[in-house]
Amino acid sequence: MFTCLSSNVVLAEAMPPVLTKEDFSVKFKGQPVALGDRWTPDIARKIDVPVDGSFTGEVPFDGVHYKFFQHQKAGVSLFTSNLWWDKAERSVDEYIVSQITLTAEAIPTPRGVHVGSTRRELNSAYGTGQVDNDAGEEWITYGLGKKLLSFEMKGGNVIKITMNYDNGTSE
Numbered sequence: 001m002f003t004c005l006s007s008n009v010v011l012a013e014a015m016p017p018v019l020t021k022e023d024f025s026v027k028f029k030g031q032p033v034a035l036g037d038r039w040t041p042d043i044a045r046k047i048d049v050p051v052d053g054s055f056t057g058e059v060p061f062d063g064v065h066y067k068f069f070q071h072q073k074a075g076v077s078l079f080t081s082n083l084w085w086d087k088a089e090r091s092v093d094e095y096i097v098s099q100i101t102l103t104a105e106a107i108p109t110p111r112g113v114h115v116g117s118t119r120r121e122l123n124s125a126y127g128t129g130q131v132d133n134d135a136g137e138e139w140i141t142y143g144l145g146k147k148l149l150s151f152e153m154k155g156g157n158v159i160k161i162t163m164n165y166d167n168g169t170s171e
Contacts, residue, residue: 019126019144022110024163026100028076035147035163039080039095049073053080061167068098075104083165099164109161113151117158122151 025034028047037043044051053069060066061083068081079099085092108114111125122129122140126149129140141150143166152160 019142019147019149021144021147023142023144023149024100024147025110026102026107026163028107033078033097033100035097035100035165037097038090039097044071047076047078049076049078053078059167061165069095075102076107077101077103079164099162101163102161103159109149113158113161115158115161119153119156122153122158 021034021036024036025032027033031043031046033043033047041051049071051071053071056068056070056079058065059068059081064086066081066083066085068079071078071080077099078097078101080095081098082090082092082095083098085094090096103115105115109125113122113125119140126142129142129151132139132141138153139150140153141148143149146165148162148164148166150162150164151158152162
């Protein structure tokens with residue numbers, strides 16, 4: 001005699017929380033810096049990067065070209081711009097943090113992922129993300145509105161973290 005018991009079991013995988021604006025920020029020497037923060041000499045001094053930076057060019061967003069400047073030190077590269085000054089209540093000469101790039105292991109994201117973290121740690125913190133392989137580079141990207149959080153992977157580990165705004169092009 002054969003008896004078969006049937007049972008409906010639902011296995012649920014814990015999903016990481018959705019991205020929030022805090023996911024697009026980091027702390028440098030205790031000083032928080034986030035995408036969209038106004039760029040001031042005080043912030044530059046606190047995180048020990050040049051106030052003025054070097055002009056990198058004009059980048060198109062929504063059909064308008066905005067000026068971008070790079071401010072860097074070992075392991076950190078920040079870009080500031082006058083992005084969307086014409087749509088916000090700012091002058092053309094007021095700048096915001098428009099990109100944060102990390103290559104230093106000592107600076108984690110708010111969820112604890114840092115350069116050197118494994119793919120498993122990244123997936124645990126953020127989920128699987130959008131994987132792109134281009135020109136020998138592998139990137140895993142997460143988005144919230146026009147904000148992107150991207151992790152460059154090599155050998156199963158994070159080697160670079162970038163937080164920036166999506167301008168809708170691959171330039």
